[in-house]
Each structure stands twice: as structure tokens, then as C-alpha cells.
Amino acid sequence: GNSVTQMEGPVTLSEEAFLTINCTYTATGYPSLFWYVQYPGEGLQLLLKATKADDKGSNKGFEATYRKETTSFHLEKGSVQVSDSAVYFCALSESNNDYKLSFGAGTTVTVRA
Amino acid sequence: DTAVSQTPKYLVTQMGNDKSIKCEQNLGHDTMYWYKQDSKKFLKIMFSYNNKELIINETVPNRFSPKSPDKAHLNLHINSLELGDSAVYFCASSQTGSKGYEQYFGPGTRLTVT
Numbered sequence: 595g596n597s598v599t600q601m602e603g604p605v606t607l608s609e610e611a612f613l614t615i616n617c618t619y620t621a622t623g624y625p626s627l628f629w630y631v632q633y634p635g636e637g638l639q640l641l642l643k644a645t646k647a648d649d650k651g652s653n654k655g656f657e658a659t660y661r662k663e664t665t666s667f668h669l670e671k672g673s674v675q676v677s678d679s680a681v682y683f684c685a686l687s688e689s690n691n692d693y694k695l696s697f698g699a700g701t702t703v704t705v706r707a
Numbered sequence: 708d709t710a711v712s713q714t715p716k717y718l719v720t721q722m723g724n725d726k727s728i729k730c731e732q733n734l735g736h737d738t739m740y741w742y743k744q745d746s747k748k749f750l751k752i753m754f755s756y757n758n759k760e761l762i763i764n765e766t767v768p769n770r771f772s773p774k775s776p777d778k779a780h781l782n783l784h785i786n787s788l789e790l791g792d793s794a795v796y797f798c799a800s801s802q803t804g805s806k807g808y809e810q811y812f813g814p815g816t817r818l819t820v821t
Contacts, residue, residue: 638812640811683750693801695742
């Protein structure tokens, strides 16, 4: 079946530090890949997505590249801000699984001023 | 305008009670979902409806019954609530055929069973 493994947190960084959250997946076909972000007390928001191999998703300074050869979709940001403190979820959906989202366990990121 | 809305935002109730959570989306999407987020933030799909038809029904106790009166609404009724039902429940929607089938989430309903 489909599954997503993401780097365990929590992660604590200083402002302007570089952030990487690793995500790898298992899928039977060609999934679409997503990063969702959950700010404290809020619902999930789509941060970025990629729908085919070698696609790069980007938004708000975050980037992730769909790497089929390593089945990975690592999230990166070059210079984090306090406002980036949140829980980040890697997820995939696939046509042979009714497009339901399979989520990773989430990584809590705290950015200190 | 809120794209996906849920009511109530907070729900505190006692064991054994029956409660409902409502979800509405104004995005014109044809598919809606319910997810459960436990205390460790882990998210799991519960149900999915496409054009009012149930298409995903994960291993969820039959005390949970979704109902979709129309494409824009998906409600979740829970009978005989148990302590383990305490969680945050998220509704989401998507459109069949949209690139990547990205899902839009509501703000969540925090259910506390005492």
C-alpha cells in the first residue's frame, strides 16, 4: 500500500537558518506529492505540490522536488522566520487509491528569534 | 468567504452521547472527506464521498456515520461517544480531474469526550 515516512521532530531552529524536512514515500504507481502546513490552532493548508517526476513545487520560499529515483520529496527553505513555526505534513495521493491522502506523521518546527 | 467550513469548532460532551459535526464547501468540488487527527497530530482518512456517493470507508467503527445531503455538504454523526473518539476532525474537499487532486481543508472540530 501507499505510505509516507517523514523526518521526526521536533525541529528547533534560529531565524534565518536553513530548514530541511526529509520525506520518502512508497507507492504502487505514480502519485502526486504534497506538503501541507498546520499553524498553531488552525487547519491544514496546502503549501506546495508536485504531480510528476522532476517537478519542483515552491511557495513562500519553500521548495520540494519530486525525485522518483529516490522516492523522495524533501522540503527546504533557505532562511526561516518565526512565522514559519508550524507542523509540516508530507502526503501523497494516487489514482489507484481513490486519491485519498496518505500523510506522514508530521514534523513540528519551531523557529526562535 | 470561507472555502471549507465546519461547525462546531469545539465540542465537549460526555461518554455515551450522540453528536454531529457539519461541513460545507463553497468551492463547487465534487468530492468531500473526513479525516481524524489524534493527539500526536497523526492524520488518517475516515470517509470520502464523491457526488454524494460513499467511495472510501476506512476501518472506522460503525458508530460513525457520514451523510452527504448534497455535493456541498458532508456531515459526520457519531453515536455512543467514547473517550477514544477525542480528536480533531477535519473535513476536506477536492475536484475530480483537477491537477494533483489537491484537497482543501476546513479549520477542524476539536471533540473532547469526558
